[in-house]
Amino acid sequence: MATVRVPIGPQHPALKEPEGFVVWLDGERIKDFGMRLGYNHRGIEKAAEMRTYIQNIYLLERVCGICSMAHSTAFVQAVEEIGGVEIPRRAKYIRSIIGELERVHSHLLWLGVAGHEIGFDTLLMYSWRDREVVMDLLAKISGNRVHYGMNTFGGVRRDITKDLCEDILKAVDILEERTKYYIKIATEETTIRKRLTGVGYISKEDVIKLGTVGPTGRASGVAMDIRKDDPYAAYDEVEFNVITATSCDVYGRAVVRLLELMETYKLLRQFVKNMPDGEFVVRFPRKVQAGEATSRYEAPRGEDVHYVKANGTDMPERVRLRAPTMANLMSVRKMLENNNLADVPIAIAAIDPCFSCTDRSITVTGNSGSNILTWEQIRQQGINWYKNEMGIDFTELNKKYQNRGL
Amino acid sequence: MIRPGKMFKEVLSHLFKKPATINYPAEAANMPDKFRAKLKFYADKCIGCKLCMKDCPANAIFIEKVGDTFEAVVYLDRCIYCAQCVDTCPKKALEATPKFELAQIDRKKLRVKINEK
Amino acid sequence: MVMALFNILIFPGFLFLCIMGLSLEYVDRIIYARLQNRKGPPFFQPFADFIKLVAKEEIIPDCADAKLFRFMPILAMTAAVTAFFYIPLWNYSSLYPFAGDIIVVLYILTIPTITFFLGGWSSTSLFSMIGAVRTLTQLFSYEVLLFLAVLAPALLADTWSLSEMTVYYSGKPYMMLFNLIAFFIAIVALLGKLEKVPFDISEAETEIVGGTFTEYSGRLLALFRLAIDIEMVVGASLIAAVFLPFGLGISPVWGFMLYIVKVLFIALLLSEGRTIFARLRIDQMVSVCWKYFAPLAFLQILIILIVKGVL
Amino acid sequence: MSDTNREQNIQSSLESKFSFLKDKTKIRRARRMFVDVEKLSDFRPVFDHLFNELDFTRICMITGLDEGENYSFIYHLASFNGIELDLKTYTPKSSPNIKSVMNTFPGAELYERELVDMFGINVEGLPEGPRYPLPDDWPQGQYPMRKDWKKEMLDGK
Numbered sequence: 006m007a008t009v010r011v012p013i014g015p016q017h018p019a020l021k022e023p024e025g026f027v028v029w030l031d032g033e034r035i036k037d038f039g040m041r042l043g044y045n046h047r048g049i050e051k052a053a054e055m056r057t058y059i060q061n062i063y064l065l066e067r068v069c070g071i072c073s074m075a076h077s078t079a080f081v082q083a084v085e086e087i088g089g090v091e092i093p094r095r096a097k098y099i100r101s102i103i104g105e106l107e108r109v110h111s112h113l114l115w116l117g118v119a120g121h122e123i124g125f126d127t128l129l130m131y132s133w134r135d136r137e138v139v140m141d142l143l144a145k146i147s148g149n150r151v152h153y154g155m156n157t158f159g160g161v162r163r164d165i166t167k168d169l170c171e172d173i174l175k176a177v178d179i180l181e182e183r184t185k186y187y188i189k190i191a192t193e194e195t196t197i198r199k200r201l202t203g204v205g206y207i208s209k210e211d212v213i214k215l216g217t218v219g220p221t222g223r224a225s226g227v228a229m230d231i232r233k234d235d236p237y238a239a240y241d242e243v244e245f246n247v248i249t250a251t252s253c254d255v256y257g258r259a260v261v262r263l264l265e266l267m268e269t270y271k272l273l274r275q276f277v278k279n280m281p282d283g284e285f286v287v288r289f290p291r292k293v294q295a296g297e298a299t300s301r302y303e304a305p306r307g308e309d310v311h312y313v314k315a316n317g318t319d320m321p322e323r324v325r326l327r328a329p330t331m332a333n334l335m336s337v338r339k340m341l342e343n344n345n346l347a348d349v350p351i352a353i354a355a356i357d358p359c360f361s362c363t364d365r366s367i368t369v370t371g372n373s374g375s376n377i378l379t380w381e382q383i384r385q386q387g388i389n390w391y392k393n394e395m396g397i398d399f400t401e402l403n404k405k406y407q408n409r410g411l
Numbered sequence: 412m413i414r415p416g417k418m419f420k421e422v423l424s425h426l427f428k429k430p431a432t433i434n435y436p437a438e439a440a441n442m443p444d445k446f447r448a449k450l451k452f453y454a455d456k457c458i459g460c461k462l463c464m465k466d467c468p469a470n471a472i473f474i475e476k477v478g479d480t481f482e483a484v485v486y487l488d489r490c491i492y493c494a495q496c497v498d499t500c501p502k503k504a505l506e507a508t509p510k511f512e513l514a515q516i517d518r519k520k521l522r523v524k525i526n527e528k
Numbered sequence: 529m530v531m532a533l534f535n536i537l538i539f540p541g542f543l544f545l546c547i548m549g550l551s552l553e554y555v556d557r558i559i560y561a562r563l564q565n566r567k568g569p570p571f572f573q574p575f576a577d578f579i580k581l582v583a584k585e586e587i588i589p590d591c592a593d594a595k596l597f598r599f600m601p602i603l604a605m606t607a608a609v610t611a612f613f614y615i616p617l618w619n620y621s622s623l624y625p626f627a628g629d630i631i632v633v634l635y636i637l638t639i640p641t642i643t644f645f646l647g648g649w650s651s652t653s654l655f656s657m658i659g660a661v662r663t664l665t666q667l668f669s670y671e672v673l674l675f676l677a678v679l680a681p682a683l684l685a686d687t688w689s690l691s692e693m694t695v696y697y698s699g700k701p702y703m704m705l706f707n708l709i710a711f712f713i714a715i716v717a718l719l720g721k722l723e724k725v726p727f728d729i730s731e732a733e734t735e736i737v738g739g740t741f742t743e744y745s746g747r748l749l750a751l752f753r754l755a756i757d758i759e760m761v762v763g764a765s766l767i768a769a770v771f772l773p774f775g776l777g778i779s780p781v782w783g784f785m786l787y788i789v790k791v792l793f794i795a796l797l798l799s800e801g802r803t804i805f806a807r808l809r810i811d812q813m814v815s816v817c818w819k820y821f822a823p824l825a826f827l828q829i830l831i832i833l834i835v836k837g838v839l
Numbered sequence: 840m841s842d843t844n845r846e847q848n849i850q851s852s853l854e855s856k857f858s859f860l861k862d863k864t865k866i867r868r869a870r871r872m873f874v875d876v877e878k879l880s881d882f883r884p885v886f887d888h889l890f891n892e893l894d895f896t897r898i899c900m901i902t903g904l905d906e907g908e909n910y911s912f913i914y915h916l917a918s919f920n921g922i923e924l925d926l927k928t929y930t931p932k933s934s935p936n937i938k939s940v941m942n943t944f945p946g947a948e949l950y951e952r953e954l955v956d957m958f959g960i961n962v963e964g965l966p967e968g969p970r971y972p973l974p975d976d977w978p979q980g981q982y983p984m985r986k987d988w989k990k991e992m993l994d995g996k
Contacts, residue, residue: 194418216898347810
């Protein structure tokens with residue numbers, strides 16, 4: 006069979022968000038791999054320059070639904086560093102607790118998605134059912150299931166009371182038991198092992214060369230965790246291990262994530278136990294003095310970097326952010342070398358991609374205001390695109406369909 | 412032990428258990444008390460400082476003067492339910508409620524005037 | 529003549545099969561949902577889906593061979609319905625028995641798979657073509673297993689007719705115990721035939737969108753889906769007839785009930801099967817089928833030959 | 840401060856090797872450093888020294904900035920011991936050219952493509968490939984992260 010070009014995306018059932026991948030196949034083997042990114046470009050970096058700091062917390066929280074705490078904390082930390090404000094210890098603990106709860110929900114979500122990609126829908130249903138425990142808890146603590154809105158400059162917006170601490174400990178007990186079960190399933194179920202082992206191999210050297218971060222890097226034996234290396238919030242006051250694996254494949258990534266959940270439960274118990282009393286927010290000026298700061302955060306998917314430059318007004322001069330997926334995407338090509346077509350979804354899913362986080366910046370609307378296209382305009386745009394980019398002319402075909410009244 | 416069908420027992424035991432899902436629109440879904448959804452506005456407390464308008468990340472809230480009192484106009488489709496306005500308000504004239512079922516077919520109905528005495 | 533037409537078109541023929549197929553789809557879905565701790569669809573969901581699809585516009589790709597493309601769903605359904613007439617349901621005999629009907633039934637049951645291949649291939653879509661090639665690759669791994677699995681009880685009963693086989697086993701139901709391995713293999717092969725997890729490789733939605741059926745829509749898709757549902761009933765009936773041949777020939781009503789229970793039992797096994805596995809890769813499926821299940825099937829035949837020699 | 844020993848070592852290593860970095864290296868706080876390289880031609884030696892000798896083997900991201908007469912770039916370098924170093928360099932607006940660092944660190948491809956699209960920087964040595972992140976039909980010559988760009992410019996005003 007000759008080489009076949011198979012498009013995976015921008016719209017494809019395997020991808021939860023639009024991103025264009027192309028694989029060249031020889032039979033079922035992958036010969037080459039290409040990607041076209043940027044379908045989710047929303048202009049967040051530019052928009053951040055036009056908004057005040059307080060508005061930006063909520064804007065940057067919405068870079069990603071799943072790592073919303075990661076992005077807002079990273080931004081808030083950077084601004085607090087510029088402003089020279091030390092937040093209360095209790096606020097640090099609350100931030101860490103929400104961040105860890107978010108990690109639980111993200112990793113359980115990933116487990117479900119991975120199950121779905123290899124056609125194991127039961128795993129998806131079960132792990133997402135158990136994820137509801139932590140989602141409900143987050144809704145109870147913060148007032149929302151995903152965009153928690155917990156951060157503000159100088160601390161957090163809501164306190165975690167005694168009752169909520171009890172709830173957290175109860176939820177952690179349930180989740181720990183379930184996670185143990187999933188670890189057993191993932192490591193001992195033959196079909197899962199068959200689909201995961203040896204897929205998406207990336208060596209330690211390549212991980213370092215391509216700058217891969219988070220669980221993807223740790224599964225290749227790179228013990229890099231911002232919580233340990235560059236502790237923020239309350240992470241320098243607790244004990245935990247950085248989980249690594251040496252199998253360098255998707256199986257290793259799954260195991261790293263699952264074992265990381267166990268570490269997270271350990272962390273949550275410590276945070277709840279050691280949480281100091283006192284204030285949870287201090288005053289922060291609306292205008293931030295000039296300066297710049299870089300802030301790093303270990304999001305569930307890896308290292309999240311924010312750079313903020315302030316110019317003394319109430320709006321930032323420049324906000325730059327990099328989500329973990331952007332660093333990890335470069336490694337996908339390497340991972341897919343010599344794999345099968347059937348492995349593409351799980352290999353891509355294994356970096357826990359979040360394309361919306363990756364893309365960010367630029368205006369949505371061109372013609373000053375909202376831009377509503379008619380069906381005919383959209384069709385025309387598609388025809389032009391194919392003509393210019395691929396050299397295929399669909400004009401005749403379009404006429405034919407129009408004559409049929411379609 | 413590595414073997415196929417590891418979930419067999421767990422799965423079979425769920426055949427006679429109560430499902431975890433609910434039949435949503437028919438059965439009500441409840442949110443916790445502190446959930447941030449639709450806003451409440453106490454006109455008598457408002458002093459018209461419009462700080463909430465300034466801090467709103469989505470330009471969703473507008474305070475208008477009607478006669479002697481104030482009135483809050485909220486665009487429910489723009490609102491991102493962060494409840495920053497509730498935090499910002501110096502007089503506690505705004506409050507978030509857990510009423511979250513706000514969808515409308517007509518977009519115009521999403522512009523609501525909130526005025527609670 | 530009228531009776532024959534009634535038998536073919538209405539009961540236990542075409543119409544009965546359609547209703548039975550859609551109901552069985554519901555049963556499959558609700559069991560699947562309950563096993564996953566979900567509520568599952570209401571009972572009319574498969575019917576509603578069918579009606580919705582029939583009402584929708586059907587789109588035929590320009591490059592596709594339109595005649596072949598349209599013909600394939602009908603052929604798939606016809607083949608599945610035809611096979612049903614040679615399977616004994618709640619009597620000792622099927623509607624139109626003759627010597628050697630086992631081979632005919634197995635042969636006819638292969639046709640739907642071939643139509644999936646031809647339909648997918650003729651639609652010229654990339655995903656369909658990959659799906660079509662996978663369908664055919666799959667066929668070579670599970671079809672032999674199904675043949676071998678049905679061969680074992682037939683050898684024991686010393687007949688090539690399904691009806692004679694049921695008569696033999698009804699006389700000595702305990703003989704069934706020698707066929708347990710074949711029963712297990714037949715269930716596995718049926719999972720492959722119906723393209724369900726872990727063998728839904730040819731329509732793996734996360735890999736190749738809709739697989740063979742990517743380009744099918746509207747009525748044609750509805751027919752294909754109905755054909756698969758009917759195939760499920762036929763396959764389950766075949767397994768029930770070959771491997772669970774007890775309680776036949778009692779009063780029609782009770783016999784019918786017993787038949788339904790048998791089919792539901794096999795549906796439960798199929799649902800359970802597709803709940804607890806991940807989808808295999810095509811190379812893994814071929815190797816699993818030939819490395820593990822084919823030797824097992826031969827072992828079964830060896831057991832049967834020994835049993836026959838001893839008895 | 841005693842806990843910035845590692846940072847001070849890096850600072851002294853840089854300042855002893857490159858005389859032009861005197862007073863241009865700052866320790867912002869523990870694990871945060873800042874190095875300002877004024878001339879673009881000096882950038883590469885400093886970068887290579889940091890990359891090869893001082894173990895800053897990862898580029899977290901590249902920030903582009905529009906600062907009056909210059910475009911400046913901050914290469915956020917990280918080492919595995921938790922230190923993050925911002926390496927800043929400049930290019931004049933009249934001829935915005937920089938050299939790619941992809942031959943040293945292949946993972947920088949997307950960050951450099953972003954500079955091309957958002958600032959209109961000419962990155963030498965960047966291999967051909969699809970653009971990122973703007974759409975294919977984005978008007979030519981418009982670079983949205985420049986400070987003089989307004990969204991009305993999309994309509995050709």
